[in-house]
Amino acid sequence: MKPRNLAILLSAGLALAAAGCGSGSGSTPDAKSSQGSAAPANAPVSITVGCQPPKSNPKERSEWDADVASFQKLHPNITIVSKDAFPCIVPETFQAKLAGGEMEDMYYVYYTDAQKIIAAGQAADISPYINSITTLKDIRPDVMSIFKSGDKVYGLPRTNYSTGLVYNRKLFTQAGLNPDTPPTTWAEVQAAAKKIAAIGPGYVGYGEYSAGNTGGWHFTSALYGRGGEVVGPDGKTAAFNSPQGKAVLDNLKTMRWTDNSMGTKQLLRWEDLMRMMGSGKLGMMIGAPDVVQAVNNDFKGKFDDYGVAALPEATTSLSGGDGYMFNPKATPDQIKAGLQWLEYRFLTPGQGQFNYERAKADGLPVGLPTTDLYGTAAPGIKMNELRTQFATVPVEHFKSYVDGAAKVQFKLEPPKAQEIYAVLDTAMSAILTRQDANIDQLLSDAEKKVNSVLAKSS
Amino acid sequence: MTTMPVRGSRRTPGAVRRGLRRNLTAYGFLCGALICFAFFSWYPMVREFLLSFQKTNFVGPAQWVGLDNFQTVIEDSAFGPAWVNTAMFTGMALIVGYAVPFAAAIVLNELRHAKAYLRFVVYLPVMLPPAVAVLLFKWFYDPGAGLFNEILSVVHLPGLSWLDSTSTALISLVLVSTWMNLGTGTLIYLAALQSIPSELYEAAELDGAGLFKRVWHVTIPQTKLILLVMLLLQIVATMQVFIEPYLLTGGGPENATVTVAYLMYQYAFSFGNFGGGGALGLMLMLVLMVFSTIYLRVSRDNQI
Numbered sequence: 001m002k003p004r005n006l007a008i009l010l011s012a013g014l015a016l017a018a019a020g021c022g023s024g025s026g027s028t029p030d031a032k033s034s035q036g037s038a039a040p041a042n043a044p045v046s047i048t049v050g051c052q053p054p055k056s057n058p059k060e061r062s063e064w065d066a067d068v069a070s071f072q073k074l075h076p077n078i079t080i081v082s083k084d085a086f087p088c089i090v091p092e093t094f095q096a097k098l099a100g101g102e103m104e105d106m107y108y109v110y111y112t113d114a115q116k117i118i119a120a121g122q123a124a125d126i127s128p129y130i131n132s133i134t135t136l137k138d139i140r141p142d143v144m145s146i147f148k149s150g151d152k153v154y155g156l157p158r159t160n161y162s163t164g165l166v167y168n169r170k171l172f173t174q175a176g177l178n179p180d181t182p183p184t185t186w187a188e189v190q191a192a193a194k195k196i197a198a199i200g201p202g203y204v205g206y207g208e209y210s211a212g213n214t215g216g217w218h219f220t221s222a223l224y225g226r227g228g229e230v231v232g233p234d235g236k237t238a239a240f241n242s243p244q245g246k247a248v249l250d251n252l253k254t255m256r257w258t259d260n261s262m263g264t265k266q267l268l269r270w271e272d273l274m275r276m277m278g279s280g281k282l283g284m285m286i287g288a289p290d291v292v293q294a295v296n297n298d299f300k301g302k303f304d305d306y307g308v309a310a311l312p313e314a315t316t317s318l319s320g321g322d323g324y325m326f327n328p329k330a331t332p333d334q335i336k337a338g339l340q341w342l343e344y345r346f347l348t349p350g351q352g353q354f355n356y357e358r359a360k361a362d363g364l365p366v367g368l369p370t371t372d373l374y375g376t377a378a379p380g381i382k383m384n385e386l387r388t389q390f391a392t393v394p395v396e397h398f399k400s401y402v403d404g405a406a407k408v409q410f411k412l413e414p415p416k417a418q419e420i421y422a423v424l425d426t427a428m429s430a431i432l433t434r435q436d437a438n439i440d441q442l443l444s445d446a447e448k449k450v451n452s453v454l455a456k457s458s
Numbered sequence: 459m460t461t462m463p464v465r466g467s468r469r470t471p472g473a474v475r476r477g478l479r480r481n482l483t484a485y486g487f488l489c490g491a492l493i494c495f496a497f498f499s500w501y502p503m504v505r506e507f508l509l510s511f512q513k514t515n516f517v518g519p520a521q522w523v524g525l526d527n528f529q530t531v532i533e534d535s536a537f538g539p540a541w542v543n544t545a546m547f548t549g550m551a552l553i554v555g556y557a558v559p560f561a562a563a564i565v566l567n568e569l570r571h572a573k574a575y576l577r578f579v580v581y582l583p584v585m586l587p588p589a590v591a592v593l594l595f596k597w598f599y600d601p602g603a604g605l606f607n608e609i610l611s612v613v614h615l616p617g618l619s620w621l622d623s624t625s626t627a628l629i630s631l632v633l634v635s636t637w638m639n640l641g642t643g644t645l646i647y648l649a650a651l652q653s654i655p656s657e658l659y660e661a662a663e664l665d666g667a668g669l670f671k672r673v674w675h676v677t678i679p680q681t682k683l684i685l686l687v688m689l690l691l692q693i694v695a696t697m698q699v700f701i702e703p704y705l706l707t708g709g710g711p712e713n714a715t716v717t718v719a720y721l722m723y724q725y726a727f728s729f730g731n732f733g734g735g736g737a738l739g740l741m742l743m744l745v746l747m748v749f750s751t752i753y754l755r756v757s758r759d760n761q762i
Contacts, residue, residue: 091727099516116730120515202603211708213728264601266622267710328517418728422709423535429711433622449535456530 042077045333049341050089050324051108052082059362064345067352071344078337088322089113098122098327105330106338110322111146112217112413114155117325118147119415123154124326129335130156133343138377142410147323155325156339158346158353159290161370162317162408163221164401165189165309166287170280171196171203182309182400186251189284189312193261196283205261207276207285208252208432212269215428216421220413221286222248225314230414231454238450240424241443249431249439257435266432274299277306286311288320289368289398296365303365307397310404319410321370347373349382356390367391369402376406416457423449503743510736527737531725539713540721544697546628547635547717551696555636556689559643564673566644567651577648581641588638592705595634596621599706621707624714631702631715643688650684651677683756690753694746718742 053060061084068080088108097103109117117123130136130153139157147155169179175195183189193205209215219240220230228244231237256262268276276282277291278299285291289308295301311317324342326335345352356366367387374380388395414420427442469477478485510527514520531537566576583591598605599620607617620630658676667675678685700719703709709716709724718738726735 091730095516095727095730095732120730122515122517211710213708213724215710264619264622267707269708418730422724422728425708425710426712433619433711434624452533452535456533 043333044077044079045331045337046079046081047106047330047334047337047341048081048083048104049106049338050083050085050104052084054084054086056086059364063355063358063362063364067345071341074344075337075340078340080341101329103327105327105334106324106341107327108158108322109155109325111320112417114146114323114325115149115413115415116417118149118154122328124328124330124335125152125154126156126326126335126339127151127153129332129339132336132339133347135343135347135374135379138374138379139347140373140375140377140410142319142412143321143373146319146321146412147325155323156342156347157321157323157373158342159323159370160319160321160372160410161288161290162311162319162372162405162410163225163286163288163314164311164317164404165284166277166289166291167192167284167307167309168196168277168280168282168305169307169397170305171199171283175199175283179307180396182307183284184310184312184400186247186312190251190255190259190261193255193283194259197259197261197263202281203283204263204276204281205259205283206255207268207273207282208262208428209268209270209273210428210432211267211425213418213421213425214269216424217417218286219245219248219424219428220417220421221311221318222251224316224318224411225311227315230420231450235415236454238420238447238454240450241447245443246439249427249442252428252431253437253439256432262432267429277301280305289370289401290320293365293368293370303393303397308369308401310400310408314404314408316411317405317408319412347379349379350386354383354386356386360390360392365393367393367395367398369398369405372405416453419453420450423453506736506739508736509732510740511733512736513733516732523733527731527733528741530731531721531734531737531741534721536709536713536716536721536724540716540718543628543713543715544699544717544719547632547699548693548696550629550632551635551699552689552692554632555639555643555696556692558636559640560647560685562640562644563647563651564677566648568669577645580644583638584641586638588701589705591638592634592702595630595637596706599630621715622711624712627707627711627714631699631706634702634706635696635699643692646684646688647681650681654680686756687753690749690756693749694753697742697746697749 052064055061064082068082072078072080083104089110091113094103094113133156140160143157143160144153146157147153165182167179167182172179172182172192175192175198177192177195183192189206196205197203209218223230223240223244226244226247228242228248229239232239252262256266265272273282273285273287274291274294277285278295278301280301287308292301292303292306292308295306296303324338324346326338330338348354353371359366367390369387371383371387372380374383423446427446430437430442431439509520511522511524512520513523513526562580566573566580569576586594601607601617601619601622604620606620610617618626621627654677658680659672662672662676698719699717700723703715703717703720704723707715709720719742722735722738722742725731725738
């Protein structure tokens with residue numbers, strides 16, 4: 001054991017904080033001069049923007065750089081200072097960057113963190129400036145709600161997707177299942193998992209997380225899919241000790257212990273399931289099309305081998321995705337400039353991230369339904385047309401998901417998500433590691449604990 | 459009555475300059491160490507102390523919240539299990555991780571052949587980056603195709619769930635920790651053993667003492683001090699166990715491996731509650747200070 005590792009981690013974070021103590025506003029040295037005072041319309045403004053693709057991803061990086069160049073040509077008074085990082089955000093550095101004044105003016109966030117950041121006062125209110133975005137009225141309201149608190153808006157989305165069922169088409173065929181008609185009910189998932197596990201030792205029909213808070217996250221996904229709630233409407237009491245909550249755990253218990261279709265190794269986290277999916281030994285898991293992207297890019301899978309179906313029986317689905325928020329120290333001019341860049345790069349069909357023609361020419365994968373920002377509004381229709389027109393991945397493998405996503409209502413994560421997920425991890429790990437686990441007892445214990453978490457936060 | 463001048467109490471400026479020049483290099487090294495300690499150890503410790511009484515978003519000024527952070531973490535359902543697991547891990551790590559390196563050192567010391575090679579083999583795990591070593595065990599512990607269950611099946615024994623069972627998860631972490639630290643402990647004990655005069659063993663042998671009697675009556679008394687110091691250092695180190703639960707179990711199953719340091723990480727980085735993390739850190743530090751104080755006293759009394 002290296003006992004000092006945590007100390008070093010905390011120390012490094014705090015050292016960064018120390019480094020920032022004297023620097024005040026960090027990347028926004030002229031914040032005071034431009035705040036409040038009306039700067040000339042074309043006054044020079046410089047903004048730092050996070051999540052530039054890393055050097056290890058040269059094609060996407062060069063597209064980003066090209067977009068920056070053409071944007072700056074259109075807006076000569078704006079300078080975009082790109083900051084690369086991979087992954088774009090990690091909890092270990094987020095707080096330290098804020099504390100040290102090193103946080104970008106416009107920083108990247110996952111949906112999971114957005115409400116936590118808003119509640120902590122770590123994002124700027126951009127409500128007065130967002131009307132400049134042409135397509136604002138077309139962005140799905142459920143997507144916008146991720147970045148809202150009351151009437152105030154604190155960020156804008158970049159990608160958006162609902163949760164579905166990721167499956168390995170090759171294994172479906174091997175198990176005698178039809179990959180073009182993926183399961184639409186949990187009973188069908190159970191039956192398919194059993195057949196896939198029967199292919200041979202090492203094959204896992206259905207994989208599920210149960211450690212590092214990811215178990216609680218996926219419990220929430222499955223619960224939402226069944227129409228359940230994690231917290232009640234007042235946000236003060238747990239609501240997962242319900243028939244839907246019991247059904248989620250009961251289904252897992254049957255697959256794990258009666259059918260033996262979930263493998264023997266548990267306490268799995270994100271990278272574990274990605275690795276299993278990439279190695280071609282895992283049949284199904286709850287996930288979104290970004291899973292296929294990760295498996296293809298980083299875990300040696302191939303697009304052709306995977307498909308995504310709608311979450312079985314779901315009318316609501318946990319939303320996933322990412323977006324950008326603004327540093328509270330950013331000036332109004334920087335926020336305005338940042339919004340222009342956001343619109344240019346991430347929100348306009350046919351350009352930036354939606355320039356599918358260029359992406360195809362660059363040999364990048366096109367066709368994954370991970371950017372459902374507009375639903376059936378005009379920009380959404382346009383974007384989908386372009387995505388299909390220039391697709392390089394088999395779009396028919398995602399048809400069931402796309403059809404289903406159009407019908408489901410996206411749902412936000414609960415308040416105090418990580419704390420609640422940590423509690424629910426216990427129930428998930430118990431079900432998957434202990435055959436005699438009592439579902440009622442587990443949910444009842446978790447309910448008490450979550451009530452205590454919520455009581456403290458309110 | 460005359461007063462005798464105290465020698466050296468008033469040094470001439472020239473002598474001071476000469477002394478300074480003579481020790482300049484030493485002062486230089488000292489400054490470097492002081493700056494490093496101040497920046498990377500003492501300042502974070504002070505900040506951590508302050509943080510445990512504050513609520514901060516790292517953007518605006520921090521608010522003083524008194525003992526709220528302590529109350530929050532104490533009321534956390536994982537607080538009790540974290541301390542129990544930490545204490546159990548420390549206890550088991552002492553039983554396994556303390557005895558095994560000592561036994562290995564005795565065996566290595568008794569060997570006549572291949573001593574250097576075996577010393578290298580024993581020390582090898584220390585050279586592996588901790589994350590690599592831990593992830594290696596993740597594969598060893600795989601209940602399906604893992605190495606350990608394969609070995610058990612060869613000898614016709616049923617496989618174990620290792621990390622996936624509440625009854626074996628913590629001891630599985632202890633085994634990883636012991637394997638990773640075996641080399642360092644063994645080399646320290648070996649050095650201590652080699653400093654024991656061989657005449658003592660010869661005399662014991664002449665008196666008819668076998669291996670165990672030699673160990674009991676010669677080895678242990680002669681290495682008592684280093685054993686005590688290692689015991690204290692190991693308590694301080696093992697109570698901060700973090701990387702094993704972080705990488706192998708995520709605190710599970712059912713909080714069976716959640717430790718104080720892991721919970722601290724959860725508060726600071728997963729929940730974004732640095733105050734809660736700081737409060738836990740302060741509590742752990744107070745406990746460790748007791749053992750550190752004993753260590754310092756033992757070191758001072760024996761001039762280690």
